[in-house]
Amino acid sequence: AKKFPIVISTWDFGIAANADAWKVLSTGGRALDAVEQGVWVPEADENNQSVGYGGLPDRDGHVTLDACIMDELGNCGAVLALEHIKHPISVARKVMEKTPHVMLAGDGALQFALEQGFKKENLLTPASEKAWKEWLKTAQYAPVMNVENKLYQKAAPQKLPGNQYNHDTIGMLAIDAKGNISGACTTSGMAYKLHGRIGDSPIIGAGLYVDNEVGGATSTGVGEEVVRNVGSFLVVELMRQGYAPEAACKEAVMRIIKKKPETAKNIQVGFLAINKKGEYGAYAIQKGFSYAVCNAEKQDLLINGKSYY
Ligand code: SD4
Numbered sequence: 001a002k003k004f005p006i007v008i009s010t011w012d013f014g015i016a017a018n019a020d021a022w023k024v025l026s027t028g029g030r031a032l033d034a035v036e037q038g039v040w041v042p043e044a045d046e047n048n049q050s051v052g053y054g055g056l057p058d059r060d061g062h063v064t065l066d067a068c069i070m071d072e073l074g075n076c077g078a079v080l081a082l083e084h085i086k087h088p089i090s091v092a093r094k095v096m097e098k099t100p101h102v103m104l105a106g107d108g109a110l111q112f113a114l115e116q117g118f119k120k121e122n123l124l125t126p127a128s129e130k131a132w133k134e135w136l137k138t139a140q141y142a143p144v145m146n147v148e149n150k151l152y153q154k155a156a157p158q159k160l161p162g163n164q165y166n167h168d169t170i171g172m173l174a175i176d177a178k179g180n181i182s183g184a185c186t187t188s189g190m191a192y193k194l195h196g197r198i199g200d201s202p203i204i205g206a207g208l209y210v211d212n213e214v215g216g217a218t219s220t221g222v223g224e225e226v227v228r229n230v231g232s233f234l235v236v237e238l239m240r241q242g243y244a245p246e247a248a249c250k251e252a253v254m255r256i257i258k259k260k261p262e263t264a265k266n267i268q269v270g271f272l273a274i275n276k277k278g279e280y281g282a283y284a285i286q287k288g289f290s291y292a293v294c295n296a297e298k299q300d301l302l303i304n305g306k307s308y309y
Contacts, residue, residue, distance in 0.1 A: 005025035008172070086123065221285070290304055
């Protein structure tokens with residue numbers, strides 16, 4: 001059977017995101033449009049407390065968003081620590097298409113977004129403000145693993161002190177009917193991070209990488225460890241050398257574990273990858289990493305990625 005078009009994305013909320021991306025892919029649309037449309041879903045979902053609208057704020061109460069996008073021609077765009085814009089992925093795409101640059105950060109990114117006609121909005125929902133105020137009572141920065149995965153939480157309920165919902169990035173990779181690959185990654189980052197902190201998600205090569213000759217990769221989890229290892233670029237380069245997607249993700253995870261074994265015990269990082277043939281795979285440090293797959297055969301099948309621990 002034909003392996004593409006296909007779209008894959010991180011965590012349980014990838015199911016709904018893939019469904020919107022599939023509307024583009026199944027009607028002959030471009031992978032780039034599919035991933036942008038797809039990640040709009042969690043960006044706009046106020047119940048998802050770490051992507052876009054409704055995201056948990058930083059330590060000082062600001063919702064700051066990181067996002068990047070990359071197409072089959074190697075074009076890419078990113079916004080870092082962008083505030084007040086509900087769909088940072090679309091601002092990242094404008095950076096790619098309308099400027100000679102790849103990244104815009106902070107106030108400059110907001111200024112550009114407003115010039116491009118995006119609306120300034122308050123992204124801090126009452127629920128996220130309440131969680132932040134609760135967190136302020138102890139103000140301990142302690143990322144909680146796998147809070148993204150609601151099914152996993154049911155199977156292994158975790159105590160979430162002060163509602164510390166933490167990593168919830170969506171990374172999405174798609175191959176369209178022409179066989180072209182694009183990817184998108186968008187997040188509000190680690191909850192209660194220092195103001196100005198940037199994770200891996202908007203960094204091309206760390207949170208996302210696409211090479212149309214080889215495949216694409218994206219990551220989720222504690223971004224510092226992904227940046228340290230240029231994770232997504234590493235996964236794509238390993239696939240270039242012949243690794244299957246899951247094996248490439250595993251090797252990138254092992255690199256993180258090898259470099260910082262003590263740190264790795266207590267954090268989650270997961271990689272998700274697809275190759276040019278439409279084969280896909282994932283691997284994470286900890287159990288509980290989920291991702292969603294959607295193609296003509298299977299719609300939004302949820303699969304648990306493999307893990308080291
Ligand atoms: C970050 N990687 O800001 C993001 C957070 C994340 O699942 O992926 N959460 O470090």
